[in-house]
Amino acid sequence: MFNLTKEDLGRRILGCGDGPAAFNATLTKCGGRIVSVDPIYSFDTSQIRSRIAGTYETVMAQMHKNQDDYVWKDIPSVEHLGKIRMSAMEDFLADFGTGKQDGRYVTGELPSLPFESGQFDIALSSHFLFLYSAHLSAEFHIQAIQEMLRVAREVRIFPLLALDGASSPYFNAVKEYFSTMRFSVDTMRVAYEFQRGGNEMLIIKPV
Numbered sequence: 001m002f003n004l005t006k007e008d009l010g011r012r013i014l015g016c017g018d019g020p021a022a023f024n025a026t027l028t029k030c031g032g033r034i035v036s037v038d039p040i041y042s043f044d045t046s047q048i049r050s051r052i053a054g055t056y057e058t059v060m061a062q063m064h065k066n067q068d069d070y071v072w073k074d075i076p077s078v079e080h081l082g083k084i085r086m087s088a089m090e091d092f093l094a095d096f097g098t099g100k101q102d103g104r105y106v107t108g109e110l111p112s113l114p115f116e117s118g119q120f121d122i123a124l125s126s127h128f129l130f131l132y133s134a135h136l137s138a139e140f141h142i143q144a145i146q147e148m149l150r151v152a153r154e155v156r157i158f159p160l161l162a163l164d165g166a167s168s169p170y171f172n173a174v175k176e177y178f179s180t181m182r183f184s185v186d187t188m189r190v191a192y193e194f195q196r197g198g199n200e201m202l203i204i205k206p207v
């Protein structure tokens with residue numbers, strides 16, 4: 001999703017809205033330095049586990065209904081997707097208690113982050129900014145990205161599409177705002193594409 005190189009993976013990474021994903025657990029095992037921030041981290045492992053179990057059938061039913069909106073290449077079927085997701089969530093759940101104690105899972109939410117300025121090298125957002133354009137305003141996007149740029153030297157966002165598969169209506173406003181604030185704003189093609197057409201990320205950093 002983010003074209004992260006070996007060098008990038010050695011930098012101090014912040015994942016914004018990481019949710020119950022396995023990236024933090026996996027990168028930590030490989031010796032990386034990563035912190036994830038999400039409002040759901042206020043709950044404990046068993047609460048998150050039961051929330052995942054409680055929404056599983058609904059999520060799977062939605063995926064069946066909307067299968068044509070996704071590319072079934074690396075992931076061949078909805079059933080396979082279910083297995084991959086549950087396995088990733090199990091990796092997250094197994095790591096969450098220790099990771100929270102170690103300060104790798106932090107409760108917080110954009111557009112205000114509980115971190116020092118410049119604490120990270122890269123701040124990532126996957127499947128949150130742009131994707132939920134129907135629920136979050138252009139102002140929220142700009143404030144959130146500004147905050148990510150306060151705590152990190154570089155921001156990467158994936159994908160650039162909203163949930164309906166169209167480009168986010170806020171993409172141009174975000175690009176224009178940060179370009180005029182003397183940041184470079186570049187769209188880059190990535191290898192990952194699951195949501196059909198969702199194969200680009202945005203990189204914003206100081207010029």
Ligand SMILES: C[S@@+](CC[C@H](N)C(=O)[O-])C[C@H]1O[C@@H](n2cnc3c(N)ncnc32)[C@H](O)[C@@H]1O
Pocket residue numbers: 016017018019020021037038039040108109110111125126127128
């Ligand atoms: C669709 S999930 C994406 C999870 C993960 N990044 C991924 O790509 O699989 C969206 C996540 O955004 C989190 N979220 C919601 N509001 C947020 C906010 N204001 N700031 C940061 N994260 C938020 C949710 O709790 C949820 O975990």
